[in-house]
Amino acid sequence: MRVLNNATYTTKQAAINILCEEFKKNNHIDAELYKYFDVKRGLRNADGTGVLAGLTLICNVHGYVVNEGEKEPIEGELIYRGNNIKNIVKDCVDNKRYGYEETVYLLLFGVLPSKQELEYFKNVLAMYRDLPEGFIEDIILKTPSKNIMNKMASSVLSLYTYDDYADNTSIEQELRKAIEIIAKMPTIMVNAYHAKCKKYDGKSLVIHPIKPEESFAQSILSTLRYDRQYTEEEARLLDMMLILHAEHGGGNNSTFTCRTLTSSGTDAYSAYAGAIGSLKGPRHGGANIKVMEMLGYIEKGVKDWNDEEEVADFLRRIIRKEEGDKSGLIYGMGHAVYTKSDPRAVILKQNAMKLAEGTDFEAQFKLLETVERLTPAIFAELKGDTKVISANVDMYSGLVYKMLGIPEELFTPLFAVSRIAGWAAHRMEEILTGGRIIRPGYKAVTKEKKYIPLSER
Template sequence: MMPSYISGANITDLCGRLADNTAIDPKLYEKYHVKRGLRNSDGTGVMAGITNICNVHGYVINEGEREPIPGQLIYRGYNVNDLVSNVEEDDRYGYEETAFLLLFGHLPNEKELKTFSSYISVKRDLPNGFVEDMILKAPSKNIMNKLARSVLALYSYDDECENKGLENEMRTAVSLIAKMPVIMANAYQVKRRVFDNQSMIMHPINYEENTAQCILSLLRPDRKYTKDEAQMLDRLLMLQAEHGGGNNSTFTCRVLTSSGTDPYSAYSSAICSLKGPRHGGANLQVIHMLDDFKEHIKNWEDEGEVADYMRKTIRKETNDHSGLIYGMGHAVYTISDPRAVILKKKAFELAKGKDIEAEFRLLETIERLTPEVFLEMKGSTKTMCANVDMYSGLVYRMLGIPDELFTPLFAVARMAGWAAHRMEEILTGGRIIRPAYKAIAKEKEYIKLSERE
């Protein structure tokens, strides 16, 4: 029980005083040349490191001015469009190949890919007693919290947990790539039973399945899925596997890695970062926004009606009253987000002729109208495109994946990228990441306890 002297009205008063004592004049950021959010005035990120892993490219600087270009996402020198198109041409799955590329820096040959994929399959098993002790006995309403806690807890089951050698780091990384889907599925089933009063169904692992197949197999009561469904999920995993060193969760992973901490701590922190609605949780915000639009717009095909409701949303009169059109805009991409372009095309192919096709068309209308509505209402001429979150949530729904697993699936995919950046930080970092903060508090004379008001 909270002591009476810091409860009720007192805690409200104390927090109010804290807010007053913490307030910072926004003008001071400009005065002291502080880059809020590690962002430059034009929205670009402050250069904080060098990486060989990924290039997120959405504009060029021409004679000092930022010029938009179609977005590019490059994994280890390979355009993600080429990675996806070649996998599709061969009619196969690509996430394991993508993970190998990110981790080891080159495309695997057939033998390497087969060995790597097999190793992931056999590493899916969780330690004896882990599900009972770490998941069943401590259920969580939010699967991201359970993922983070479970990854951190795996430290206790690893005899080499403090071995910082590169080979052991790689062993740990691949093991976590393998185990994340299983942890996620188990945590979801326990959440269903404890918090949703539904049946809990836990399937044994099928070691013949790849990552996308494994996820669908573990989540569906009858374990059945089509090849098209599994390949659609596989493509989404490929697109979400990596996105540069500056995104919040990857940078978090690199910051912790630079301190010399163990891999489980670093990866757990990345999961906690990804949970935030300003980062990995954005796809769920898009879905909530879409549900709100569906409820309040009578004719989804009427662009005028859709635009009118968008104006209400921007005026903070609808949805979550944030004034945001979720899924639109990106820190780097301007004309297009290559992930959204690929995902949208594949999603429409799979949705064609189904009831959910109308929802995709509504999202497409929102995407098309957003720039002109923002121009009309805010005078903003900023080039704006849909980001991957605009369509990823609805793709998950089309695959029958529950809303509460949208962000955890993002974490499952991004584990490969986090691991690649941790390895790079270990091999090339050399210094603890330690930016500076400008202190503005003035020195005060100490007041004796008996003299305080």
């Protein structure tokens, strides 16, 4: 007799628990079948490379070379429209200027703007920063969310209602929507955060007006902080974060989600909201929060942060699932493409350490450096895994945000604020060059059964 027969329950959750047991019994797939049918789980080849699903002009994420059929590790490179990210960041740092708006222009239009073109583009973005009349009150303040990513996704979907051409997918309308949503994302994020603080944290509601003359990074800090005060060093560091997170190829989960939704012919708001939902996941954009959580475990569990052997012992216990969140993962280490290095992590660490020196954050940065240095050898020791691994951008981004006084619940939303530029570029490229709905196959492994009438079950 099945568990559902004559089942009794007293609460809704008890009813779901009973149904859940029934679900589990009938939804198991033997892992060996994936090998038998050569299924590329996660759209990954056996060597870890991604299944080739399309062509793009937008970005190249280069982390290895294939020599006579075998992957060889190399130093990682991130190329935006043919421009190495190292050169983009270096020029901004050397000249002490903000570069995210220029990066958005590059990703959308495929070329670096002239001074006149950049100034014009900045003015256009500034025109679109404000939200529609009544939007903050009706969409954000009346239904605040504990999770800012969810509120951002629902807010982007709500913008559909305010657009008379929401379903028009011409390039002219798509470009207008892209620019508008890129410009509005920081405004949505900050107001969603302030609404959350008022509703759930008992804080006063503060909504600052937009200053159109401020850069994206300046405006975020200005509207986020109650006193609107920030230093240029802080704003330029945040600007660097926005540049580094703006794009990462068509194969990352959120961008592929955006392209998949786009291929169905759906509207821009649905595609971008879907990408936000993807980025929220801890295996994707939410990883920097997990790094900070792991750092907290290490700080409490290691008495002397400068004792590398003590740190190493704690890392071994994490991998054995004895410490931390018991997942066995060292967060911030390893990447699907990069091998020897993640250029974003290298750039971020170099520049952030300069601001951390002499502050309370310096010791934490050095502790993360120790984790980065020790982890590869410990993995090889405990798991026999000699694959070359390095720190990814999440290893240091959370601590940089913390150093800027940005609350943890905004770590991943800031990622979305930046990455919307890449999503927009890929959506329009998919519209122009895709031509087919994205539809991978799934092998059915259940056998046909004789139907049993209800009266006989």
